Amino acid sequence: MTFDVRRYRGFFGLTMLCLFILYVPLLVVMVYSFNDSRSITNWEGVSLRWYVDVFTGPESEKFKQAAWNSLTIALSAAIVSTTIATAAAIGMVRGGAFRGKSATFALISLPIMVPEIVTAVATLIFFSTIAFPLGTLSILVAHIVFCIPFAYLPISARLQGIEASYEEAAQDLYAGRWATFRHVLFPIMGPGIMSGFLLAFIISLDDFIITNFVKGAGVETLPTAIFGSVKQGIQPNIMALSTLLLLFSIALVTLSYFIGKRGEALQPDRGD
Amino acid sequence: MAAGTGSGRTVSATFRPIRGWLLLPSWAIIGFFMVIPVLLMLVYSFLTKEFRGGVIWEPTLAAYDQFLFDRGLFGDEPPTIEWAYITIFIRSILQATGATLLCLLIGFPTAFFIATRPAHTRAIWLFLITIPYWVNLLIRTVSVRFLIRDNGPLNDFLLALGLVDQPLGLINTNFAVQLGLFYSYLPFMVLPIYAAVERYNFAFSEAASDLYAPKWTILRRIVIPVVKPGIIAGCILVFVPSLGAFLAPDLLGGAKTYMIGSLIEEQFKGNAGNWPFGAAASMILLSMVLVVLLFYARGQSREGA
Numbered sequence: 074m075t076f077d078v079r080r081y082r083g084f085f086g087l088t089m090l091c092l093f094i095l096y097v098p099l100l101v102v103m104v105y106s107f108n109d110s111r112s113i114t115n116w117e118g119v120s121l122r123w124y125v126d127v128f129t130g131p132e133s134e135k136f137k138q139a140a141w142n143s144l145t146i147a148l149s150a151a152i153v154s155t156t157i158a159t160a161a162a163i164g165m166v167r168g169g170a171f172r173g174k175s176a177t178f179a180l181i182s183l184p185i186m187v188p189e190i191v192t193a194v195a196t197l198i199f200f201s202t203i204a205f206p207l208g209t210l211s212i213l214v215a216h217i218v219f220c221i222p223f224a225y226l227p228i229s230a231r232l233q234g235i236e237a238s239y240e241e242a243a244q245d246l247y248a249g250r251w252a253t254f255r256h257v258l259f260p261i262m263g264p265g266i267m268s269g270f271l272l273a274f275i276i277s278l279d280d281f282i283i284t285n286f287v288k289g290a291g292v293e294t295l296p297t298a299i300f301g302s303v304k305q306g307i308q309p310n311i312m313a314l315s316t317l318l319l320l321f322s323i324a325l326v327t328l329s330y331f332i333g334k335r336g337e338a339l340q341p342d343r344g345d
Numbered sequence: 346m347a348a349g350t351g352s353g354r355t356v357s358a359t360f361r362p363i364r365g366w367l368l369l370p371s372w373a374i375i376g377f378f379m380v381i382p383v384l385l386m387l388v389y390s391f392l393t394k395e396f397r398g399g400v401i402w403e404p405t406l407a408a409y410d411q412f413l414f415d416r417g418l419f420g421d422e423p424p425t426i427e428w429a430y431i432t433i434f435i436r437s438i439l440q441a442t443g444a445t446l447l448c449l450l451i452g453f454p455t456a457f458f459i460a461t462r463p464a465h466t467r468a469i470w471l472f473l474i475t476i477p478y479w480v481n482l483l484i485r486t487v488s489v490r491f492l493i494r495d496n497g498p499l500n501d502f503l504l505a506l507g508l509v510d511q512p513l514g515l516i517n518t519n520f521a522v523q524l525g526l527f528y529s530y531l532p533f534m535v536l537p538i539y540a541a542v543e544r545y546n547f548a549f550s551e552a553a554s555d556l557y558a559p560k561w562t563i564l565r566r567i568v569i570p571v572v573k574p575g576i577i578a579g580c581i582l583v584f585v586p587s588l589g590a591f592l593a594p595d596l597l598g599g600a601k602t603y604m605i606g607s608l609i610e611e612q613f614k615g616n617a618g619n620w621p622f623g624a625a626a627s628m629i630l631l632s633m634v635l636v637v638l639l640f641y642a643r644g645q646s647r648e649g650a
Contacts, residue, residue, distance in 0.1 A: 076560060078550035079461040087454035088470075094451070095477040095531060098488035101498050105491070114496045157370045164367030167360035177368055180375050188589030188634055190606050191386075192379070194627045197613060198389050198620070199382035201399065218378045221371060237357035244359055253359055279481040282591055286613060296483045303487050303596065312491070315484045326479045330472055 099319060106312040113309055123313035130310060132302070139298040142209060143278055146294065150216035151224070151274035157217075158224035158273075159266055163258070166232040167240075185222045192219065193286035200287060207289025215287050216277040223276045224269035227333075231265025264332050271329040275322055383631070390625035400620050408625035430608065434629070437604040440519070440594075441587035444526035445534075448583045452534030453576065457568075459535070460542035471539065478532035486592045489525050490516065493597075517599035525593030533582035541575025542568075574645070581641055585634050605630050 105113065109120030127136060161181060165174070184192060196215045205211055239261065243253040259266075281296040288297060295318060302311050360367065390408050392400040410416075413431070414424035459470040477485065493499050493515045500512040515521050545568060553563045569576070591606030598604075605626060612623025 076554060078547055078554050078560070078563060081454070081457070081560070081564065084454040084458040087451055088458040091451045091455040091531065091535070092473055094528060095474070098485065098492045098528070099477065099480065101492050102484075102488040105498070113491070157374060160367040161371040163360050164364040166355050167357045168364030168367070169356040169361055171364070177372070180380070181371055183375060183379055186585075186634070186638060187379075187383070188585065188630060190589045190591055190609050191383070191627045191631045191634075194609060194613065194623060195382035195386040196378070198386050198624065199378070202385060214378060218374060221375065225371075233355055235355070237354050237359075240357045240359040250359060250363070275479055279479075279483070281481075281483045285610075296481060299487070300483055303490075307487065307491055311487075315481075315487065319480055319484055322480050323476055326476055330475075334468075 102312050103316050103319070106309070106316040108309060110309070113307055113312070123309045124317075126310045127314050127317070132310065135293070135298060136295075136314060139293045139295045142212075142292065143294040143296075146209065146213050146216060147274050147277040149213055150220050150277040151270050153217045154220035154273045155224045155228075155266060155270040158221050158228055158269055159262070161221075161225055162229035162232050163254075166229055167237065181225055182222050184219045189219075189282045193283045196283065197286045207287055208292050211287045211289065212284050212292070212294065215283050216280060219280065219283060220273035220276050224273040226269070227272065228262065228265045228269040231262055235261050264335060267332045268329045271325055271332070275325055279322065386624045387628055390621055390628050392621050394619045394621045397618075405621075408619075408621040411619075411622055412625060412629070430626070433603050433608050434605060436519070436602070437588055437606075438633075440523055440526060440604060441584050441590075443523050444530065444587045445580050445583045447523070447527040448531050448534035449576070449580065452531060452579060453538055456535045456538035456575075456579075457542050460539050460545075467543075474532050474535050474539075478536075482529060483592060485529060486525055486596045489521075489528055490596050493521060493524070516597065517602070519598070519602050521597040522594050522602045522604070525597040526587045526590055529590070529593060530583040530586055533586070534579040537578040537582065538572065538575045541572035541578075545571055577641065577644065581637060585637060588633065589630050 105116075106123060107119050107121065108116055109122060110117035127133060158181075161177075165177065165181075168174075179186075187195075192215075196211075196218075199205075200207060200211050235258070239257050240253050243257040248256065279296065280294075281300060284294050285297055285300070288294070293301070295314075299311060299314065299318075302308060389400055391404050391406065393403040393405050393407065395401050410424075411427070411430075413427060415427040416422055416424050455474070459467060459474070462470055491497055493513075495512040495514060495516060499515075500509070503509045503513065504511075515524075549567050549571065550563050553567055554560070558566070589606050589609075590604060591610055594602055594604040594607045595610070598607075609623050609626050609630070612618045612620060612626070
């Protein structure tokens, strides 16, 4: 008497239910964003009018400014946090055992561990105490801190799979430390750094709670602008804007996925 | 292969001497912009509130007192227990627990199913689970609101089928918030359980089945105990953000579904705010999360021992 110990009745059904739950709300918003109706309730045929509205309608200036803020902040935050995280990953993985190593790891993971709303409150209180003006710069600083662990995790995971022999070979050939990093370690670490960068970018782009606390008056990013509009009631142009943002995120995640896959193929040390 | 014959050593003589310099930016930035702010928040929770936001630097226990006791409008009546805020905290704990259980109920079978697929399709299934994880949480919550509101697509659908004769009235209820939390954090449950089941050695299950153990007994007595660390990790990843959630209670709930996140946010918005009280509520939330994480860390180290 044997049965397949890997199969359980109902698990396939629950998996499909899981995917159904995850995707249905997103698909419904996507479909309704093409609705040719001023009201979000009635369906009046397919049209692109709300996409046109996002770019040329009465709120388009606000959206453009918010999109510009979001992109510049996300790009800067991702570049800075990825640089910091890369240095930290090399220090942690290549540094051997040292006193305070687990404390350092806890410190780097802190922004993930602490509930986001607590980080938001603490940051606002800090900025207000040192009289740091709230605006684009305060958002950027808060995002850099918050993005470091998200960039760090894929980068250090990648580095853990790379043996030190590559650097030692380079050093034997009289490469300096910087040259060793630039020409040997960096290319092998590339895919990890790239996915760390993309994750940091998405995290910054999507962040609402911290941004909402530290943005100050007048400065909006896309999520805070969308939130402000939604509080007045969900409008069709918001659904079009949300669909665009959603597709942008999906494109970035897909990109990160394929970079990761290519990285696996290039991974030099994985004999198995 | 050739490179794989080594010991897998990752310590290098090249970068080891400068590790302090490499770690310095992280120490400095997270220390200055995260550790100091949290300590400052602790200090703020003991300060006197300034009307219109901000604080007066005079130490007081007023924030914590307000949290627990009602002393009447002018603060001169004998204190009675103030249930309003305690209720909000209990509601948050119940909502987070409910969301965790729902996620486990759907997430475990999903993770198990994906982990037992052939290697080449596994990646695709996993990718399908990760996509919503990276889509903007605000947009996901808004989309749930759009779907379940009174004249939204879900109610239209149920009315058209004749399953209900009036809209369900889901929006602005505790149930809607629960649904929103479940929906927000479902991928967080699947991923760690998947990682654990993927490492699970099915020879254990086969041995048990050779000894005539019924299938569901194998799952309950062998698979689940072995993958337990993954299940616990998934539960924490859902419970912790649910506890401090702001978007789901704010966009799907109403005044009667307040959670800790909404309470905190309210203290820092507009003129009605009370910064020391908001700081105190944040400190209580943070302590609760730390307790959960400490239990987890203790369980981990016992597991390793």
